[in-house]
Structures are given as C-alpha cells and as structure tokens.
Amino acid sequence: MMERFAGFNTREETALSLLVLIRPLKKYLSPGRGFLNICQTGVHYGSRVAGMEGFARILWGLGPLFSCAASYQNDQICNEAAEWKEIVLQGISAGTNPEHIEYWGEITDFDQRIVEAAAIVVMFALNQEMWNEFPDSVKKNIYHWLNQMNCCEMPKNNWRFFRVLTNMIFRLLNLPYSEERVSEDKELIENSYVGNGWYVDGGKDKMDYYIAFAFHFYGQIYASFMEELDPEWSRILKERREIFFRDYIYMFANDGTSVPFGRSLTYRFAHVSFFSAYAFLGGGSLDYGVIRNLICGNLKNWFESSITDHGGVMTVGYQYPNLIMSEHYNGGGSPFWALKAFLVLALPEDHEFWRAEPISFPYEKQKKLSIPHMIVTHDQDETVMAYVAGQHCPGNHGHVCEKYEKFVYSNRFGFSISRGHELNDGAFDNTIAFSHSGENRYTMMNGCLCYEAEEDSLRVKYNPINGVTAESIIVPCSPWHVRIHRITCEQEIDVSEGGFCLPAEDESGKRYDKSQLYQGEGRAAAVLPWGISGVVSLTGGDGEVLQCFPNTNLLYPLTVMPLVKHHLKKGSHILVSCVFGDMSEDRELRWSQMPEVNWQEENITVEWNGKFIKIV
Numbered sequence: 001m002m003e004r005f006a007g008f009n010t011r012e013e014t015a016l017s018l019l020v021l022i023r024p025l026k027k028y029l030s031p032g033r034g035f036l037n038i039c040q041t042g043v044h045y046g047s048r049v050a051g052m053e054g055f056a057r058i059l060w061g062l063g064p065l066f067s068c069a070a071s072y073q074n075d076q077i078c079n080e081a082a083e084w085k086e087i088v089l090q091g092i093s094a095g096t097n098p099e100h101i102e103y104w105g106e107i108t109d110f111d112q113r114i115v116e117a118a119a120i121v122v123m124f125a126l127n128q129e130m131w132n133e134f135p136d137s138v139k140k141n142i143y144h145w146l147n148q149m150n151c152c153e154m155p156k157n158n159w160r161f162f163r164v165l166t167n168m169i170f171r172l173l174n175l176p177y178s179e180e181r182v183s184e185d186k187e188l189i190e191n192s193y194v195g196n197g198w199y200v201d202g203g204k205d206k207m208d209y210y211i212a213f214a215f216h217f218y219g220q221i222y223a224s225f226m227e228e229l230d231p232e233w234s235r236i237l238k239e240r241r242e243i244f245f246r247d248y249i250y251m252f253a254n255d256g257t258s259v260p261f262g263r264s265l266t267y268r269f270a271h272v273s274f275f276s277a278y279a280f281l282g283g284g285s286l287d288y289g290v291i292r293n294l295i296c297g298n299l300k301n302w303f304e305s306s307i308t309d310h311g312g313v314m315t316v317g318y319q320y321p322n323l324i325m326s327e328h329y330n331g332g333g334s335p336f337w338a339l340k341a342f343l344v345l346a347l348p349e350d351h352e353f354w355r356a357e358p359i360s361f362p363y364e365k366q367k368k369l370s371i372p373h374m375i376v377t378h379d380q381d382e383t384v385m386a387y388v389a390g391q392h393c394p395g396n397h398g399h400v401c402e403k404y405e406k407f408v409y410s411n412r413f414g415f416s417i418s419r420g421h422e423l424n425d426g427a428f429d430n431t432i433a434f435s436h437s438g439e440n441r442y443t444m445m446n447g448c449l450c451y452e453a454e455e456d457s458l459r460v461k462y463n464p465i466n467g468v469t470a471e472s473i474i475v476p477c478s479p480w481h482v483r484i485h486r487i488t489c490e491q492e493i494d495v496s497e498g499g500f501c502l503p504a505e506d507e508s509g510k511r512y513d514k515s516q517l518y519q520g521e522g523r524a525a526a527v528l529p530w531g532i533s534g535v536v537s538l539t540g541g542d543g544e545v546l547q548c549f550p551n552t553n554l555l556y557p558l559t560v561m562p563l564v565k566h567h568l569k570k571g572s573h574i575l576v577s578c579v580f581g582d583m584s585e586d587r588e589l590r591w592s593q594m595p596e597v598n599w600q601e602e603n604i605t606v607e608w609n610g611k612f613i614k615i616v
Contacts, residue, residue: 003312005303008296011068011345011354015077017303018061018342023080024312025058026087033091034102038313038332041323045112045331052104054333055091056116061339062088063123064346066130071349089130092120093138096145107148112329114149118162118218121146121169125225126346131173143175150178157192157202158214160185165218168226186233189215197244198371203394206404207372208262212248212274213340216241220277221343241278245286247369248274249294253382254360256297257411260554261386262404263327263397266316266335268307272298273340279353280343293358299341307335314338318414318554325417325554327398366456366476373453377478381584384411385478389458390451401446406430407458407474408481412583413500413533414555416548418444427552428498429561430579432472432485434464437492437567445472456613467491473615477595477608479582484604484615485575489568498563499535500581502526503556504547512560517545524562525591531583532591537564538576576604 003023006016028038036054043050062084069081095104107113124131131139147170149163164185170177192199192215201210220241223234251271252258258271272295278284279291306320314335315321347353363378375387386409393400399417408430409415416427421441426433433442448462449469461471467490475482483497505511506529518525518534524543525534535543541564553559566575578594596607604615 008299011347011349012072012074012077014296014299014342015065015072015345016074017299018065018339018345019077019080021303021308021314022058022061022084022336022339024308025054028054028313029087029091030102032094032100032102033087034095034100034104035091036333039315041316041332043331043334044328048105049112050331050333052095052113053116053331054336055095056119057333057336058339059088059119059123060337061342061345063119063126064343066123067126067346068348085130088123089133092142093134096138096141098141104145107145107152109153110155111149111152114152114154114159114162117146117149118165121162121165122221124169125165125172125221128172143170146170147176150181155202156188158199158210158218160188161214161218161222164189164222168222171229172225193240194371196371197240197242197247203392205390205392206262206394207391208393208404209264209267209271210262211244213267213270213337216244217273217277217340220274220281224281238281238283241274241281242284245274245278245284247371249286249290249361250363250367250369250376250378251384251386252294252298253378253384253411254293254297254363255382256294256299256301257382257384258298259376259384259386259409259411260318260414261388261409262391263393263400264337265318265403265554266326266330267337268318268335269298269302269338269341273343276341276343279351280346287359288352288356289359290361292353292356293360295341295344296358302338320557322551322554324419324551325399329397366478368453368455370453373451373458375453375456375458375476377476379478379584381586382411383479383582383584385476385481386410387458387474387476387481389453389460389474390448392447401444405445405448407472407483408476410500410581412555413502413581414553416501416552416559416561417554419549419552423496423563424546425549425552427501427548427559427561428496428563429501429548429553429559431498432470432483432575433496433498434468434470435494436465436467437494440494442494442496445470456611457615465493468493475595475606475608475613475615477606479584479587479590480578480580480593480595480608482595482597482606483575483577483579486572487568487575488572489570491570493568495566495568495575496563497535497537497541497566497575497577497579498561499524499579500533501548501553501556501559501561502528502531502533502581504558504560506530517560519543519545519562522564524564525580526560526562527591528560532580532587533560533562534580534591535562535564536578536580536594537566538578538597539566539574541566541575574599
C-alpha cells in the first residue's frame with residue numbers, strides 16, 4: 001500500500017505527498033532511465049511505448065516540482081528533486097537519441113508518443129533553464145524528436161493541443177517552429193468550441209472530463225506563457241475558462257469528490273487539474289479559497305483510497321484496482337496522467353493559492369448545464385447527482401455506453417461496468433436494460449435518435465435492440481428521481497429497471513443480511529446500515545435485489561442492486577418508476593418522501609417539494 005502521505009495543507013506537504021506517490025517507481029526504471037515499465041498488462045500501442053509513457057507521465061508532477069525546488073527549506077524535498085532531475089535528464093537524453101538502445105522511436109501518424117511528448121514540453125516550459133543543461137548534441141536530438149509531430153497526422157480532437165504546445169516551447173526557446181501547423185491546429189480547436197466554455201472532443205455529443213483536463217488545462221498553460229507572443233488567443237482562452245468553471249465546478253462536492261462520468265477515469269485526480277491550471281494562470285474570479293478547497297480535498301480523498309498496489313504503485317482502476325473498467329489505451333503508466341493536478345507546485349510559497357483558507361462553494365441545489373445537457377443536483381450531505389441525456393462516445397474505447405449513457409451518475413454511488421449480458425454480470429444500474437423475450441441477453445442504450453434537456457427534466461429517444469423504440473424521461477427529485485418510459489416493441493421483450501448500486505459490505509467487511517433486502521411486486525429495495533437504494537414501480541413488475549458480479553462498480557468491489565423486471569408484449573407501453581439512492585444520515589426520512597406522480601393518458605405530472613412538473 002501507499003506510504004503514509006504528508007497531506008496537502010501546505011506547499012511543502014503537497015510536494016512530499018507527490019514524492020510519496022512516485023518514490024516506489026524508481027525500481028522500475030530501465031538502465032538508461034528512458035523507460036518506466038510498471039506492470040505486465042497489455043495496451044494497444046505495445047509495451048515499448050507504454051514504457052515511454054510511464055517515464056513521461058511522471059513529468060506532469062516533476063516539472064512543477066523542479067520549477068520551485070530551490071525554494072524549499074526541506075532537505076528531503078531538495079535531495080529527492082535533485083535525484084529525480086538527474087533521472088529525467090538521463091532519460092530524455094537516451095530516449096531521443098537514435099543511436100541509444102533506449103531510443104523512443106520515430107513519431108508516426110496518430111502515435112501515442114505525440115500524447116506523451118506534451119509532458120516533456122510543459123516541463124521545459126516551466127523549467128526553461130533545463131534546456132541549457134543538455135549539450136548541443138542532445139539538444140539537437142530532443143528538437144528533432146519533438147519536431148517529428150509537425151510532419152504527422154493526428155486525431156481531430158484534444159491531441160491538437162500537443163502540437164500547439166510543442167511549437168510553443170520551440171518559440172520560447174528560439175527554435176524553428178511550424179506556424180502552418182499551429183494555425184491548422186488552432187483552427188480545429190476553435191471549430192471544436194461549442195459555447196459557454198465547452199468544447200467537443202472528437203464527437204458532437206461527447207463532453208466529458210477531457211474538456212477540463214485537456215482543452216482547458218492546455219489552454220491555460222498556453223495562455224500563461226504566450227500572453228505577449230499571442231495575446232489575442234491567450235485572451236480568448238482565458239475568457240473561456242472563466243465561463244467554463246461556472247458549469248464544471250458542479251461536478252464536484254465541497255469535500256473534493258467528483259462525479260465519475262465518461263472515459264479515462266483511471267486518471268483520477270486529473271479532474272482537478274483544471275483548477276490547478278486556473279490558479280497557475282491566475283487573474284480569475286473564482287476565489288482561491290474555493291480552488292484550494294477543491295484541489296486539496298480531491299487529492300486527500302484519493303490518497304486515502306485504495307489506488308495503489310501493495311508495493312505502493314498507483315494502478316489502473318478508480319476507487320480500487322480494476323482492469324475491467326479500463327480502456328484499450330490504459331497502460332501501467334497511464335494513471336500518472338493524474339499528476340497534472342500537481343501543477344500548483346509551480347506556484348511560489350507566497351502565492352495567494354497557498355495563503356488562502358479553504359472555503360466552500362455556494363452550489364445551487366439544482367442546476368441545468370445546457371451544453372453537456374445535464375441537470376446536476378447538490379445536497380447538504382455533499383452528494384452530487386449528474387443526470388444526463390444525449391451523451392455518446394463514438395468508437396469503442398471500452399464500455400463507453402456505461403460511461404456516458406446511464407440516466408444518472410453520482411459521487412457517492414458511482415456506476416457499474418458490464419461484464420456480461422445477464423442481469424447480475426451486466427450490473428445495469430441506473431438504466432433500463434432490454435432483452436428479446438426469453439433470451440436473457442440484456443443491453444442498455446448505446447446512442448440515441450434525439451434528446452431534449454429542459455430545466456426540470458431530460459428526455460431521450462433511442463432504439464436499444466432490434467424492433468424496439470424507447471423514449472425515456474428523467475425528472476430529478478434528488479435523492480429520488482422519476483423515470484417515465486414510453487416503449488414500442490414489435491415482439492415480446494423483457495426489460496429491467498435498475499436502481500443505484502450499494503456496497504454489499506461495510507468497511508470492516510461485514511456483509512448485508514438478507515433480511516435487509518425487500519423485493520416484491522413492483523418494488524425492490526436494499527435498506528442497509530450504510531445506505532438505502534430502492535426502485536418503486538407505479539406500473540407493476542417484479543422486484544428483485546441482486547448481488548452484482550464483483551468488480552463491476554467503480555467505487556465498491558462488491559455491490560447489491562435493486563431492480564424491477566417487466567415482460568412486455570408486442571405493442572406500446574408506459575412504465576413509470578421512482579428511484580431512490582441515499583447514504584446520508586437522513587436517508588430513512590427521505591426514503592419515506594417519494595415524489596407524487598399522476599398521469600392521464602399521455603399527460604404526466606410530478607409533484608416534489610411543492611413543485612409541479614408536467615410531462616407531455
């Protein structure tokens with residue numbers, strides 16, 4: 001397990017905590033220091049590039065540390081920073097030398113090495129004096145290796161910032177750069193902007209954490225260094241991040257936890273790197289006390305979680321080691337993308353960020369995020385629910401429908417990844433799953449025909465399986481929400497309305513008792529000492545609480561899930577359910593306060609906390 005971390009109350013504690021996290025990696029470095037091969041699992045770009053990735057990604061933390069290393073009074077920090085710096089100098093010299101056995105190889109079209117070069121580039125931007133520590137022959141190799149990407153094609157997404165930043169460092173170091181490529185990439189980035197601070201990342205309906213820890217993270221770094229050389233675009237990037245934070249901050253609770261949603265969740269605390277870059281760029285309206293509270297709270301939560309193996313090395317996974325939820329591009333070094341959060345170490349000790357007292361952000365109880373078509377709710381117990389419609393990730397990175405297209409995502413309940421197509425291994429929480437009658441082969445929504453996002457409800461229409469058209473309407477009433485499904489099927493089908501997953505055991509390992517599970521006609525609930533999850537169907541069905549396959553939920557290795565099953569004959573049907581999930585001390589009271597739902601033919605009204613919501 002991870003060595004006890006120092007904390008995050010001061011800059012010194014934060015630096016020591018970074019060193020705790022990366023210290024166990026030293027024994028995995030190659031002789032020439034150019035590769036860091038952390039584990040034996042596979043990744044689509046192969047083990048050699050994965051070793052280069054492992055080396056590069058720790059630079060996201062080391063670059064900021066190096067930039068202020070001389071200012072620390074702590075000998076341990078100074079000595080370890082110096083040791084790591086020597087490793088980095090050796091590794092870059094070897095990796096960019098075509099004659100060295102540890103040469104990283106030529107950069108080609110759509111090459112993962114383009115991604116990893118960004119950490120090297122940003123390290124040089126933060127430590128421009130390091131460039132002169134290399135002899136001229138090594139400088140030539142480094143420049144040639146990085147400049148290869150100016151001759152390469154790359155995806156039409158956040159990757160374009162890698163080349164923008166590479167040409168940025170060329171300009172800052174007075175090296176030849178490609179104005180043509182920069183203009184091309186800036187144009188694509190501009191065309192990816194959809195307003196209100198949001199970009200799309202290679203798909204018109206995919207707006208996830210990449211907008212924060214890629215587009216805005218890199219944009220703020222660019223604006224920090226290019227304000228004089230490129231004042232207009234720097235101004236635009238700075239203005240956009242100012243608009244964006246007003247939405248993005250709703251994905252976090254004041255305890256620092258964030259809502260797991262979308263791909264690349266194994267990057268964990270990279271989620272707060274947006275705020276680290278916000279502080280680094282400076283000049284924003286968001287209070288440094290809020291920024292400090294979110295960053296330090298998030299890091300503390302993660303460092304107290306089971307994110308490392310017994311040797312102290314951070315693993316692929318989320319709240320615990322988990323390869324099932326990974327993408328095909330997750331190698332052993334991939335999780336260290338999280339070290340972007342440590343950009344705050346590039347701020348001097350007397351910076352306002354370090355002097356600010358952590359304070360809470362005054363969240364609205366419910367807020368619609370128009371561009372990503374979400375409704376996000378916050379309660380006094382730091383539970384965040386993000387209700388989603390119309391999000392879709394093109395391509396098959398791994399379990400993308402579970403990561404983008406469930407009805408609700410939560411910082412307390414997480415969500416589950418399917419290991420199969422039956423209900424227990426499918427773990428279809430917070431969605432409705434469909435199977436042709438008798439096949440016992442369930443699937444959830446994967447892409448939609450259309451969607452709408454209103455102030456108080458979300459609507460999505462889709463074809464989940466052949467011969468079935470469904471329209472699902474979600475009305476947030478956190479910790480409840482109401483689901484209304486209008487389903488037309490050309491043959492008999494089976495459906496399962498899944499609720500929130502709850503951990504099946506407490507922190508001591510004591511499991512639930514079957515007497516705490518309630519299941520019957522139209523109703524299923526797990527009323528456990530640590531939380532309540534329930535589904536109440538107003539249109540019948542068979543309630544059941546099942547134990548999902550282990551390691552399907554991102555937060556809890558073993559879970560139980562209530563669901564209500566329906567058998568639908570050929571024709572048109574309406575299903576209405578109220579779904580509940582709460583781990584607060586007030587959960588039993590809230591469980592008794594179900595929204596009131598009334599409908600007459602096609603008109604449905606939901607009454608909740610004195611509010612009437614009409615669904616047509």
